Amino acid sequence: MCGRYTLLAEEAEILREFGIESQIDGYEPRYNVAPGQKVLAVIHDGNKKRAGYMKWGLVPSWSKDPKVGYKMINARSETAHEKPSYKRLMSQKRCLILADSFYEWQKTKSGKRPVRIKLEDRSLFAFAGLWDQWGGEEESLFTCTILTQEANEFMKPIHDRMPVIMPRKKQEEWIEPIKWNPVEAKQFVDQLTMDDLHAYEVSDYVNSAKNEGPDCIHPIA
Template identity: 65%
Template sequence: MCGRFTLLADEVKILQEFGINQPIDHYQPSYNIAPGQNVLAIIHDGKEKRAGYLRWGLIPSWANDEKVGYKMINARSETAHEKPSFQRLMARKRCLIVADSFYEWKRDGGEKQPKRIQLGDRELFAFAGLWDKWEHDEQKLFTCTILTKAANPFMQDIHHRMPIILPKGREDAWIEAGEQSPEEAYHFLQALEMEELQAYDVASYVNSAKNNDAECIAPLA
């Protein structure tokens, strides 16, 4: 799964990396992005790519209660093309969720050790995500979820699931304009190559979403 991540890059670097032409409104780096918070995402509106904020925790357009979002921070890529909550989104509401590392907790007996996980050869990357618009009375929310898959050999020692990180050069293909079938989106994800990861231990300070400073990513001595 993916329950926390970071985005520390400056705005100019993000715009350059993902080919965005417009500035990002209210951009703020974060050492400890948690469910329920706004996350930086990129969509294709049919004419161009746009970057903006979505709330992390998907609320399907047909949901009666926004609280469902806290249960839908992740979506299993193996079954998303079949599930009512995600099937329609796999076809036409795909997004990139921008990050530069994520946290995972490795169980060691009765303890859980938080680790910061990064790509081995590049800083910025994008998770494969899905998004939707939810409206109720006069309230309107734009929300998202991160797609996950079975852990690769590196991650298996830490956790049995991991977020899908789109390889460089494949991000645009995930959000390209035009509708795909859910099955086509599924096969796209399953065919992605894996990139090298690296990890190091960080302090349990990161466990609290209230903590959001450089201590979250400081390596344990």
């Protein structure tokens, strides 16, 4: 799964990397993004790419209770095209969720230890995501989930699952305002190639979602 990550890039770098024309309302770097919080995502509205905040934890448009989002922070890429909550979104509501590293907790004999994982060759990247709009009587929510996949050889010693990281050359294609067959979307994800990763142990300070700041990413000597 993917349950915590960082986004420390400057706003100008984000705008340049993802071809966003407008400034990002309320942007601030984050050292410890957690489920239930706002996350920065990019969609294509049919005219242009837009960057803005959504709540992390998918609430399907047909859901009766927005609290379901706390159970839907991740969607398995292997089966998302079949699931009622994700099938329609795989077809037409795909997004990029921006990050520059993610955390995972590796099981050891002395307990779980937090590890920060980054890309070797680029700092800023995007998770493959799905989004939806939920409208209740008193509020309207834009929410999202991160697609995950079976861990690659690098990640297997750390965890058996990992987020789907979108290759730079495939980012625009993923969010194009084109309706795909859900199976086509799955096949698109299945054929993605993974960039090389780098990982290092960090302090258990990051364990609490309330903690924020540079102490979250300092390596353990």
